[in-house]
Amino acid sequence: MKFLVFKKETFIFFLAVGIMLAAISAWFVLKAGDATVFNQQSEDGIREIHMITAEFKTTMKNGKQLEAYRWDPGTISIEKGEKVQLYISGINGEQHPFHIEGTDIKGVVKKGEETMIPLQFNKEGTYRLICETHSNREHNGPMIAYIVVN
Numbered sequence: 001m002k003f004l005v006f007k008k009e010t011f012i013f014f015l016a017v018g019i020m021l022a023a024i025s026a027w028f029v030l031k032a033g034d035a036t037v038f039n040q041q042s043e044d045g046i047r048e049i050h051m052i053t054a055e056f057k058t059t060m061k062n063g064k065q066l067e068a069y070r071w072d073p074g075t076i077s078i079e080k081g082e083k084v085q086l087y088i089s090g091i092n093g094e095q096h097p098f099h100i101e102g103t104d105i106k107g108v109v110k111k112g113e114e115t116m117i118p119l120q121f122n123k124e125g126t127y128r129l130i131c132e133t134h135s136n137r138e139h140n141g142p143m144i145a146y147i148v149v150n
């Protein structure tokens, strides 16, 4: 009858290999998890950011209605020089004509439609995406989103 005899060193070697394999698989699992969270890449490698038009509404005790429109998310962050496609879906409100301060970008987001805005900023700063219909509190705003370029 044969016995398989391991030297202490051999055992430690296999233990070390086992731990390394476990660590490598754990790294891949975690990395795969990250990829699904941040996987907003379009086919040509341009990052996509999705935004909606949202409305908050409430009725006061005296029957008066209050409402406010917002871009959601209200702040997005992009890198200087990065190419981004900003998609805005019109959910609440019939239409939101907008412009981006400091640029010649303008357009309109309509209910039930998606507006795509290609973005690329070569200067750092905070650029305001302003809805011209809801630009301040008096007009059920301010419906302003901040594009932070780093």
Ligand SMILES: [Cu+2]
Binding pocket: 069, 093, 095, 096, 097, 131, 132, 133, 134, 143
């Ligand atoms: Cu608006």
